[in-house]
């Protein structure tokens with residue numbers, strides 16, 4: 001079957017990033033640059049047209065579509081519209097592509113600076129159905145080499161990476177009503193069990209907080225409004241009650257700032273003082289009684305052994321996230337970086353919110369701190385600060401940025417789940433803590449260097465006042481041997 005058009009005249013194309021359609025003998029139509037294109041430019045976003053597996057097996061694969069369709073993540077076949085179907089293959093591609101199930105589209109992005117007139121090529125995979133015209137021979141692979149799964153236009157006869165790597169028990173788990181709650185043992189991950197809750201006064205963890213006595217209880221409402229306005233509704237203190245009443249005395253909890261807070265001038269108040277307050281909510285009634293001797297604390301028994309329920313739909317969401325993560329690892333590997341990735345998908349059943357993906361770039365950036373987690377946090381921070389992406393370019397900070405009391409508004413990962421290919425190192429675990437992540441799910445434990453259950457478990461250390469849930473994916477559910485890195489490395 002000849003997949004190329006018989007015409008040798010390529011049509012014009014109105015692509016705003018300076019791409020044109022060109023023709024090369026032996027390859028047919030392809031996508032070419034018309035001007036220099038910088039690295040990491042999104043050159044095309046192609047909407048896709050889907051074919052069910054059945055439609056494809058019965059019809060599509062017997063037609064020329066066979067050479068144009070992408071294996072979608074859920075087993076369907078997708079035909080990219082726009083320029084998407086015209087990128088030719090190269091073993092040393094200058095464009096990467098990402099399947100986006102949220103928008104049913106494929107995104108194409110340059111992986112290096114592109115010269116004018118250069119052809120833009122993607123990598124189809126190792127099993128090609130044609131003799132590739134290639135200017136170099138870097139990519140010679142044996143017949144039985146496993147497809148690296150970096151997306152890849154593929155013939156429908158190839159089993160997709162996803163379908164071979166998901167085992168039968170996972171497939172059975174994913175099949176069924178999406179609202180059904182999956183019992184803990186059947187979940188495809190194991191939760192890290194935090195050490196038991198403190199049940200003795202000596203083991204209660206505390207931190208110093210500023211408080212002030214309020215002689216006139218009628219001022220409380222005004223002071224609560226002032227706290228809000230001053231940006232002092234810090235999530236660090238969310239487990240504590242704001243007001244303490246002891247007999248006639250009413251005391252207001254203000255902040256955990258290092259320096260004494262400046263109180264409103266129009267209310268007559270004594271000087272604020274620092275007192276120890278518990279660092280977390282009480283998980284048991286005994287602990288509640290003990291913690292309340294420091295400061296009134298909220299009782300949150302749900303977190304003791306009883307974990308958040310996962311409906312089947314959420315498991316499917318996590319499986320998709322793991323696949324995206326694995327594909328990012330492979331992309332990193334192809335680029336010569338360590339196959340370590342971090343991914344924050346949109347929260348389960350949310351249509352909008354924060355979303356980011358990053359891989360380790362220590363090798364390519366020649367920078368020891370470019371760990372996947374740090375790259376991810378940096379990416380989210382850049383998006384949050386309205387596109388000031390390059391941290392090396394000094395920006396005039398706004399008045400808001402300079403207000404230390406507004407620090408709470410910069411908690412980058414509050415209520416989000418981060419998927420990681422590897423257990424994060426201690427530095428990255430600390431970055432996740434500072435970002436106030438809700439939950440971390442990782443694939444590969446790092447016993448010698450990990451900071452989430454390996455060498456140490458940062459969220460459970462004395463003095464750390466934010467906890468996040470840690471889950472380890474059962475690695476045997478996916479064929480992910482190629483992301484395993486040396487255990488002595490930091491991830």
Ligand SMILES: C[S@@+](CC[C@H](N)C(=O)[O-])C[C@H]1O[C@@H](n2cnc3c(N)ncnc32)[C@H](O)[C@@H]1O
Nearest residue numbers: 003005026027028029067085086088089132133
């Ligand atoms: C997705 S299409 C790409 C667009 C195609 N060139 C056209 O004109 O429609 C895939 C087909 O392009 C051709 N092709 C892609 N990369 C090639 C390469 N490096 N060398 C030779 N042919 C290539 C093969 O015929 C393949 O089946």
